[in-house]
Amino acid sequence: METPILQIDDLSTHFFTRDGVVRAVDNLTCHVGAGEALGIVGESGCGKSVTSLSVMRLVQSPSGRIVNGAIRLQGRDLLALSEKEMREIRGNEISMIFQEPMTSLNPVLSIGCQLIETIRRHRGVSGKEAWQRAVDMLRLVQIPEPDQRMREYPHQLSGGMRQRIMIAMAFACDPKVLIADEPTTALDVTIQAQILALMSDLQKRLGTAVVLITHDLGVVAETCQRVIVMYAGRKVEEADVGDLFDRPRHPYTKGLMASMPHLHRGLGNGQRLKEIPGMVPSLLDPPPGCRFAGRCAHATALCTTEEPPLTETGPRHWVACWHTGAPAEVAQ
Amino acid sequence: MAVTDTVSLPAARSTAPTKGRLARFARFVRRHPNIAIGALILTLIVACSALAPLIAPYDPDAINPAERLKPPSAAHLFGTDAFGRDVLSRVIWGGRISLVVGLTVALFSVGIGLAIGLVAGFSRIADAVLMRVMDAMMAIPGILLAIALVALTTASIETVVFALVIPEIPRVVRLVRAMVLSLREQPFVDAARAVGTRFHMILIRHIMPNTVAPLIVQATFICAFAILGEAYLSFLGVGLPPPTSTWGSVIAEGRKVFGLAVWVVLFPGLFLGFTVLSINLIGDGLRDILDPKLSRRQ
Numbered sequence: 001m002e003t004p005i006l007q008i009d010d011l012s013t014h015f016f017t018r019d020g021v022v023r024a025v026d027n028l029t030c031h032v033g034a035g036e037a038l039g040i041v042g043e044s045g046c047g048k049s050v051t052s053l054s055v056m057r058l059v060q061s062p063s064g065r066i067v068n069g070a071i072r073l074q075g076r077d078l079l080a081l082s083e084k085e086m087r088e089i090r091g092n093e094i095s096m097i098f099q100e101p102m103t104s105l106n107p108v109l110s111i112g113c114q115l116i117e118t119i120r121r122h123r124g125v126s127g128k129e130a131w132q133r134a135v136d137m138l139r140l141v142q143i144p145e146p147d148q149r150m151r152e153y154p155h156q157l158s159g160g161m162r163q164r165i166m167i168a169m170a171f172a173c174d175p176k177v178l179i180a181d182e183p184t185t186a187l188d189v190t191i192q193a194q195i196l197a198l199m200s201d202l203q204k205r206l207g208t209a210v211v212l213i214t215h216d217l218g219v220v221a222e223t224c225q226r227v228i229v230m231y232a233g234r235k236v237e238e239a240d241v242g243d244l245f246d247r248p249r250h251p252y253t254k255g256l257m258a259s260m261p262h263l264h265r266g267l268g269n270g271q272r273l274k275e276i277p278g279m280v281p282s283l284l285d286p287p288p289g290c291r292f293a294g295r296c297a298h299a300t301a302l303c304t305t306e307e308p309p310l311t312e313t314g315p316r317h318w319v320a321c322w323h324t325g326a327p328a329e330v331a332q
Numbered sequence: 333m334a335v336t337d338t339v340s341l342p343a344a345r346s347t348a349p350t351k352g353r354l355a356r357f358a359r360f361v362r363r364h365p366n367i368a369i370g371a372l373i374l375t376l377i378v379a380c381s382a383l384a385p386l387i388a389p390y391d392p393d394a395i396n397p398a399e400r401l402k403p404p405s406a407a408h409l410f411g412t413d414a415f416g417r418d419v420l421s422r423v424i425w426g427g428r429i430s431l432v433v434g435l436t437v438a439l440f441s442v443g444i445g446l447a448i449g450l451v452a453g454f455s456r457i458a459d460a461v462l463m464r465v466m467d468a469m470m471a472i473p474g475i476l477l478a479i480a481l482v483a484l485t486t487a488s489i490e491t492v493v494f495a496l497v498i499p500e501i502p503r504v505v506r507l508v509r510a511m512v513l514s515l516r517e518q519p520f521v522d523a524a525r526a527v528g529t530r531f532h533m534i535l536i537r538h539i540m541p542n543t544v545a546p547l548i549v550q551a552t553f554i555c556a557f558a559i560l561g562e563a564y565l566s567f568l569g570v571g572l573p574p575p576t577s578t579w580g581s582v583i584a585e586g587r588k589v590f591g592l593a594v595w596v597v598l599f600p601g602l603f604l605g606f607t608v609l610s611i612n613l614i615g616d617g618l619r620d621i622l623d624p625k626l627s628r629r630q
Contacts, residue, residue: 056526058522058525058526086528087528087529087530088528089528090525090526090527090528091526091527091528091529092528095526095527096523096526098519098522098523098526100519103518103519103520104519104520104522104523105520105523106520106524106538106541106542107520107542108541108542108544108545109537109538109541117527117529117537118527118528118529121527121528121529122528166523169527
C-alpha cells in the first residue's frame with residue numbers, strides 16, 4: 001500500500017471543563033491516501049468536527065487539548081510544529097470548508113479581498129496575479145461573472161454561491177488535503193447535490209485527498225471511497241464504501257442504515273423508520289467497555305466491561321464489536 | 333443654492349465624466365438626504381469658522397461701550413453684547429474652538445478606545461486589568477475633572493480636550509470590547525485561522541473592520557457631545573479664559589443680560605444646535621451606509 005498523505009495515529013482530543021474531562025476524540029487512528037475521499041460518519045457530538053479541528057490544530061484552547069497521538073502530513077508530525085509553521089500549512093497544504101457558508105465569510109470584506117488575502121498569504125504573488133488566480137478559481141467553481149463577484153460582498157450571494165466561494169478559497173493554494181466539515185448540511189437538497197458534484201469533480205481533477213465529515217450516509221455513498229463510522233469519540237467501523245453499505249458489521253452502523261428511508265423499499269402503512277433507542281452516552285464519564293453497549297440490542301456482560309478491539313473481519317474492513325464473529329446472531 | 337454650487341464646480345472643468353459624476357451625486361443626495369443636509373450645514377459652519385479672519389466683520393474682542401446691547405441691525409447682524417462686541421464676529425471665531433474641540437475629542441477617544449478595546453477583547457488577562465481601570469475612569473465626572481485640571485494647570489484647549497476625552501474613553505472601550513467578544517466567536521474568524529491568517533491580521537483585517545461602522549456613528553455622537561461639553565465648561569467658567577470666545581462662553585456672558593438682549597444667547601445657541609444636529613444627521617446616515625447589510629450597493 002502506498003504511504004498515506006495524512007496519517008492520524010491514536011489521536012485523543014480532550015476538553016478539560018469545570019465538570020471534568022470530556023473525551024471528544026479517543027484513540028482515533030485513520031489515514032487518507034493521495035487523491036482519496038474518506039468519509040467520517042456519525043451523529044452529532046461523536047467527535048467528527050473535533051477530529052477535523054485537531055488536524056488543523058484549531059481546537060478551542062485552553063479548555064480543549066490534543067493529549068495524545070500523532071498527525072502526520074506526508075510523514076511530518078503536525079503536532080510537533082510551532083504555531084508559525086502550522087500557519088504555513090493551514091490553507092496551503094490542508095484547507096478546510098466549514099458547515100456554515102452564511103457566516104464563514106467576513107461580512108465587511110469583499111469576496112475578492114478574502115480570496116486574494118489567502119492566495120497572497122501563501123503564494124507571495126503580486127496583487128494582480130492573486131486577482132487573476134482568484135478569478136480563475138471562481139471560474140473553476142462555476143461562478144458566473146467572476147470579475148463582478150470579486151467586488152461583491154457575502155450578503156449579496158446565496159448560500160450555495162457562498163459555499164462555492166469557500167470551496168474556491170479552499171482549493172486556491174492547491175492543498176494536499178481538504179477537510180470538509182458538513183459542507184452541505186446548511187444547504188437545500190438541490191444545491192447539496194451540485195456542491196457535492198463540484199467537490200468530487202475538483203477532487204478528481206486536482207488530485208486532492210478529501211476528508212468528508214457528515215452525518216448523512218447518502219452523501220458518503222455518493223462521494224467517498226472509504227468510510228469511518230464514529231461513535232462517542234471512537235472509531236467503531238471502517239470499510240470501503242461499497243462493503244460498508246453491503247455488509248455493515250457494527251450494530252451502530254446497522255442502526256444508522258436502518259434509520260435511512262429507502263425509495264424502493266417503501267414503508268408499509270403505519271410502519272415507522274427504525275430509530276436507534278436511547279441517547280449518546282455522556283463523553284464526560286464514558287461507561288467502561290463498548291460505548292454503544294447501552295443502546296445495543298445484542299449487548300452482553302462482556303460488552304459492558306471490556307472494550308472491543310478493532311478487528312479485521314474482511315478485506316480492509318475493521319469493526320470494534322465483540323459479536324461480529326457471529327453475524328447471523330447479530331442480524332435482526 | 334449651495335448644492336448646485338458644489339456640483340457646478342467640477343462641471344466647469346470637464347464635461348464627459350462629470351455627467352456620470354453629477355448623476356451619481358444626485359442619486360446619493362436622493363438616497364441619503366440626511367447626510368446631504370447634515371454635510372451642507374456642517375460645511376457652511378466649518379467654512380465660516382475656517383474663514384473667520386476674512387468674513388468676521390469686526391474684531392471679536394474689540395470693546396465698544398457706545399454700541400452696548402444693540403439689537404440685530406445692518407451694522408451688527410447678530411447685535412452686540414454687554415461690552416459692545418459684535419456677536420456675529422464672536423460666534424464665527426468661537427466656532428473655531430468648538431469645532432476643533434469636538435473633532436479632537438472624537439478622534440482621541442475613538443482611537444484610544446479602539447486600541448484598548450481590541451486588546452481587552454482578545455486577551456483575558458489584559459481584559460481583567462483594563463476593564464477595572466476603565467471602571468475607575470468612568471467614575472470620574474468630566475466636569476469635576478475639568479475643574480480640577482484647570483485648578484492645577486492653566487486653562488487651555490489641551491486641558492479642555494483632555495477633560496472631555498477621559499470620561500469618553502471607557503464608553504468606547506466597552507463598545508469595542510463587546511463587539512470583539514462576539515466577533516471572535518464568528519465562524520469567519522475560524523475560517524480565517526483555517527487559511528493560516530496570522531493573529532494580528534485577524535485582529536486588524538477581520539475583527540476591526542467589523543467594529544468600524546458602529547464606531548463612526550459613536551464618533552459623531554462623541555463629537556456632538558464634546559462640542560456641547562466644551563460649551564458647558566466655558567459656561568461654568570472652567571473652559572478657556574476670557575476674552576477668548578467660544579460658543580459656550582458667549583452664551584455664558586449673554587446669560588447675565590438675557591432679559592435685555594436675547595440675541596447674545598440665541599445666535600451662538602443656534603449655531604451650537606445646528607452643528608450638533610448636522611453631525612448627528614451625518615452619523616445616522618453613515619450608519620446606514622457603512623453597514624453592508626443595510627446598504628443596497630449595486
